[in-house]
Amino acid sequence: MIGGSLLRAATVAGWTAWGYNRSAPGVAAARTSGFDVGDDLPAVLRRAAENDALIVVAVPMPAVNAMLDAIAEYAPGCALTDVVSVKAPVAAAVRRYGLQARYVGGHPMAGTAESGWQATDPELFREAAWAVGVDPGTDPDTWARVTRLALDCGAVAVPVIASEHDRAVARISHLPHVLAEALAVAGARGGDLALGLAAGSFRDGTRVAGTAPDLVRAICEPNSDALLAVLDETLTTLSEAKKSLSSDTSLAELTTAGHAARRRYESAQRWEITGIVPGAAGWLEKLQEAGRAGGVVTHLTPATGSD
Amino acid sequence: MIGGSLLRAATVAGWTAWGYNRSAPGVAAARTSGFDVGDDLPAVLRRAAENDALIVVAVPMPAVNAMLDAIAEYAPGCALTDVVSVKAPVAAAVRRYGLQARYVGGHPMAGTAESGWQATDPELFREAAWAVGVDPGTDPDTWARVTRLALDCGAVAVPVIASEHDRAVARISHLPHVLAEALAVAGARGGDLALGLAAGSFRDGTRVAGTAPDLVRAICEPNSDALLAVLDETLTTLSEAKKSLSSDTSLAELTTAGHAARRRYESAQRWEITGIVPGAAGWLEKLQEAGRAGGVVTHLTPATGSD
Missing domain, CATH: 1.10.3660.10 (6-phosphogluconate dehydrogenase C-terminal like domain)
Structure with a gap:
């Protein structure tokens, strides 16, 4: 449901997006709706690697390892995020698979009571808070790219480190x-x-x-x-x-x-975090502090060389 | 809020209804809306006694004793119900004031987060469950009259004894x-x-x-x-x-x-209790049993001599 809604929302926002689902009926339903979804994980991931795509892992925690295993094999160099409900365990798994260099965790705070393609909604993330990781060592380009995705889906980005998120x-x-x-x-x-x-x-x-x-x-x-x-x-x-x-x-x-x-x-009022350039001196610490105080990112401050 | 909504709903349903409120702004607001509300409790209760009215006590539990005290003085013979959120403590208070002969407790399960006249709504009770007392010794005429009020306000009546309600x-x-x-x-x-x-x-x-x-x-x-x-x-x-x-x-x-x-x-499906005539042999026990099993009264079975 989250992954399908994201596919819809990103497509509406102009991203070139494609997906994988292990369920044949899920794939068929998404295709019937006109979306580019396949059930051949290696093929989907090779295509991601060829296009330097941002990969979004949208499975429940118990299925994360299997996904990371395939990503490490077929698209280890891609930028990587996820929409899993916890962040520290995903980050630990990402490290185990050696994928941490271009990983920035994410978590859109949007409904999960329904599941499956029929429950997808391109407006699911509108006005939602979308946690985006700012742990030490975060790659600024990937951070900007993940944040851009969240914003393009209509959400606001809440910068937070994994343990505080959890x-x-x-x-x-x-x-x-x-x-x-x-x-x-x-x-x-x-x-x-x-x-x-x-x-x-x-x-x-x-x-x-x-x-x-x-x-x-x-x-x-x-x-x-x-x-x-x-x-x-x-x-x-x-x-x-x-x-x-x-x-x-x-x-x-x-x-x-x-x-x-x-x-x-x-x-509680959301307030806008402004003037923090991804990659500039102290950017992560500033974002961590702002997120703790209820700040949200609603647009990106461009930096030379960022995505 | 509950009392004012009841005044509105009963009036819409064709009852001749009038009220008392201790708050002068509350009285003024109700009058401005065209309702017959006063701040002279003895006068309002004397009028009730003269008209053999059904009195509805619509105050929070801590204010119940003061109301019953006045009712015992000015309208002790009237049929009496209430919309208080607990039933055994009200019944005990009613007995202390010697008003039990024509008392049947009530409790409409409808919103209470707002308060005051401005929050009143004649549709508040639509489709709501309205608990109506069926304790041993209940007077059939008063029971039918209280149930009629609940039904006329758009609710369904749930027969229940005080302790089980609580x-x-x-x-x-x-x-x-x-x-x-x-x-x-x-x-x-x-x-x-x-x-x-x-x-x-x-x-x-x-x-x-x-x-x-x-x-x-x-x-x-x-x-x-x-x-x-x-x-x-x-x-x-x-x-x-x-x-x-x-x-x-x-x-x-x-x-x-x-x-x-x-x-x-x-x-859970509400099912309709039918064929039980207030005052007939075993009517209270049958209503108690039906209420426990999820039954509701949606229309009254008339009995000779009942109100």
């Missing part, structure tokens, strides 16, 4: 999945009566529990360290709320903190 | 609030970077944390026993998920159970 998404993507699953379980244990009385708060709070279990696992499990840390934190928050409710019949602390947090989220 | 809403309304608050807190602790990367799962999972803390407390705290029980259950679910993630890097059990639960919720 800790952040544990909080705002993986924990939401875990809590939604737990809430759904608690609701269903109330039987037909409880489910029949359920309204907006339950519907919204359990929405992402509608995602296929294997996909949720593929998203959350590779980030288990960061997820465990924030899950621990949340168990403490909930245990304290329970204690306060039990001893003082009060949810004052939890509701005050939760409301303030939601208000902070609602009022 | 346990059910702890699962599908109060727990969602608690988890949303905890999720919002966890996200905001990730700072501007995490909030900037937050997308649909965080937005939907924290939506009800946007409700005013005092309102969340007024909804959840009076149901502390049932909420504590399901919170305990959920802490166990989350602790087990943590253990499995930690030891086996697996969320298999949680995601499978959560997905099945969400699917059950999505596919």
